[in-house]
Amino acid sequence: MTKHYDIIVIGAGPAGMSASRTAAAQGARVLVLDEQSSPGGQIYRAIEKPHNQRRRELGSSYQDGVPLVHGFRQSELDYVNAASVWQLSADLEVGYSRDGIAQLVRADRIIVATGAQERPVPIPGWTKRGVMTVGAAQILLKESSVVASDAVFAGSGPLLYLAVHQYLELGVPVKAVLDLTPAKNYLGALPALFGARADFAKILEGWQWKRAIGAAGIPLLTGVDAVRISGEKSVESVDYRRRGEWQAITCDTAFLHLGVVPNINISMAAGCDCHWSHNQACWTVTVDDWFNSSVAGVSVAGDGVSIGGAAAAEAQGGIAALGALHALGRIDASERDRLAAAYRIRLRKEMGIRHFLDLLFRPADRLRVPREADTVVCRCEEVTAGQIRETLDLGCCGPNQLKSFSRTGMGPCQGRFCGHTVSELIGEASGLPISEVGYFRLRSPIKPLPLKELADLAHSSKE
Amino acid sequence: MFTKIGQTQEESVRVWFEGCEMTVGKGLSVAAALLGEGITHFRNTPVTAAERGPFCMMGVCFDCLLVIDGQANLQACMVEVSEGMCIERQCGAADPELDPALAATANRGETTP
Ligand SMILES: Cc1cc2nc3c(=O)[nH]c(=O)nc-3n(C[C@H](O)[C@@H](O)[C@H](O)COP(=O)(O)OP(=O)(O)OC[C@H]3O[C@@H](n4cnc5c(N)ncnc54)[C@H](O)[C@@H]3O)c2cc1C
Numbered sequence A: 001m002t003k004h005y006d007i008i009v010i011g012a013g014p015a016g017m018s019a020s021r022t023a024a025a026q027g028a029r030v031l032v033l034d035e036q037s038s039p040g041g042q043i044y045r046a047i048e049k050p051h052n053q054r055r056r057e058l059g060s061s062y063q064d065g066v067p068l069v070h071g072f073r074q075s076e077l078d079y080v081n082a083a084s085v086w087q088l089s090a091d092l093e094v095g096y097s098r099d100g101i102a103q104l105v106r107a108d109r110i111i112v113a114t115g116a117q118e119r120p121v122p123i124p125g126w127t128k129r130g131v132m133t134v135g136a137a138q139i140l141l142k143e144s145s146v147v148a149s150d151a152v153f154a155g156s157g158p159l160l161y162l163a164v165h166q167y168l169e170l171g172v173p174v175k176a177v178l179d180l181t182p183a184k185n186y187l188g189a190l191p192a193l194f195g196a197r198a199d200f201a202k203i204l205e206g207w208q209w210k211r212a213i214g215a216a217g218i219p220l221l222t223g224v225d226a227v228r229i230s231g232e233k234s235v236e237s238v239d240y241r242r243r244g245e246w247q248a249i250t251c252d253t254a255f256l257h258l259g260v261v262p263n264i265n266i267s268m269a270a271g272c273d274c275h276w277s278h279n280q281a282c283w284t285v286t287v288d289d290w291f292n293s294s295v296a297g298v299s300v301a302g303d304g305v306s307i308g309g310a311a312a313a314e315a316q317g318g319i320a321a322l323g324a325l326h327a328l329g330r331i332d333a334s335e336r337d338r339l340a341a342a343y344r345i346r347l348r349k350e351m352g353i354r355h356f357l358d359l360l361f362r363p364a365d366r367l368r369v370p371r372e373a374d375t376v377v378c379r380c381e382e383v384t385a386g387q388i389r390e391t392l393d394l395g396c397c398g399p400n401q402l403k404s405f406s407r408t409g410m411g412p413c414q415g416r417f418c419g420h421t422v423s424e425l426i427g428e429a430s431g432l433p434i435s436e437v438g439y440f441r442l443r444s445p446i447k448p449l450p451l452k453e454l455a456d457l458a459h460s461s462k463e
Numbered sequence B: 001m002f003t004k005i006g007q008t009q010e011e012s013v014r015v016w017f018e019g020c021e022m023t024v025g026k027g028l029s030v031a032a033a034l035l036g037e038g039i040t041h042f043r044n045t046p047v048t049a050a051e052r053g054p055f056c057m058m059g060v061c062f063d064c065l066l067v068i069d070g071q072a073n074l075q076a077c078m079v080e081v082s083e084g085m086c087i088e089r090q091c092g093a094a095d096p097e098l099d100p101a102l103a104a105t106a107n108r109g110e111t112t113p
């Protein structure tokens, strides 16, 4: 018999923890599935490890996760760690694997809180070994205390400086920081600073990180407009262009970052409508005021909808859960609205700074859509920008056709690191708006599932 | 160059990578454990045999695929090390007989109407 819950929450980051706590507090039977070994999500990853709770160097925002995770642990709910969800169907059946065993569960409502992933950084050489994302550097640090000394950090956005600052505080030597924020963004974002005034402390904090990095003698180069990775098999240098001139920095590790984009695979495979956000330059899930998606019974909250940051994710999780509780008839509309009020105030405050951050850190066109023909776009199938443009010239029109003609997006990552680039490449070639170009058609399983697990599952469901 | 920081008095386990024995921290992912030992070459791609190692560390890029205890296509960043684990590089496409994980999804050639 398939187990049945009132609400299944996918993801135990700030959005998922907040949603599940809110729902459990109202007596709903809640199941939380997350593929990490402990709750926290990306920002509060491994926060239950005692050494991390002592580590001031990770920054004050990391410590904000301590009470959240504690409250989650105290809640009356079922939490399954190391559970990788590979299916969410429109009839609200969830498939997940744990320790090589696949299982199916059902609920009356699903809250998808799968967060964000790093945006692809399709620059020449980004597939070489020794190149990783800045998020990966943070994961290695928080989860395993593994760090890379003398690495080059290149990219744009708050996480870039947060990560370098964490390294600095821990005494890990950093070779250089290359800031790829386009100079024109500073001017463009200026008017939005007005809306962000409530969050001046955050802007100040970012500025202080930058200053501390400079004061520590780490070369911090702004105005870099192109980067490539050189080396035969692995990274030997990071080359960058600044004021029209190319320079090289020798290193064996490079961390890249152009911000994060919503992790849309589960929502899209379930059939939730998505749309292209111009300001965030990414696909976002279409939701209403209570974070209901277009699929009945499925809500999506947090950075898995559009990028809003951890505090916004927490508020959205609470609102989504209240909406779901109301839909289940567990609370009436006035109770729902009353309980949501505090979350809405918090969310509005968080969104004040978002517009400013979106405009300031919107990556340059040439960084999102590679100009060089031999730059790899699809890491799995090793398809280059030149090959994709040639295929498009032959008259191939949509992402799915491109996939079957060129294998782009057909590898195990299922388009996670090429889908955005592909949508934009097609938009460029066809002149169509990205929303019309669309994205790869995604289907379950959204993570490779060994056939043996699938067979065992079919067998056990027959019994 | 990757290194470990902090006190490393924590419990450890023994694993074998490409036949070499190594002692690594308990509770680490296989990817973190190998990187901590200075290993960045995890696999060779099926298409051009290019050398690859972990990129995202969060289960989305699939560049960390290894053969672990005989099972291919495992994401090293999502699997924890365990005592006696036998880890090998994954070269080229995984043998579908060994484990047809990728065949289940990735090679599902799609055509659009
Ligand atoms: C690598 C990385 C590092 C980051 N570090 C920071 C930081 O230090 N500071 C900061 O302010 N912001 C950080 N962010 C931004 C981040 O998006 C936060 O804003 C915040 O964590 C978002 O909260 P969330 O609950 O929406 O999602 P997340 O915190 O990302 O939580 C989503 C959860 O869903 C789980 N999940 C996803 N897919 C599946 C699946 N198929 N099956 C099962 N579980 C699944 C994940 O394991 C994760 O625990 C980081 C983002 C990334 C990608």
Ligand code: FES
Pocket: B031, B053, B054, B055, B056, B057, B058, B059, B060, B061, B062, B063, B064, B065, B075, B076, B077, B078
């Ligand atoms: S490093 Fe990206 S999936 Fe493991």
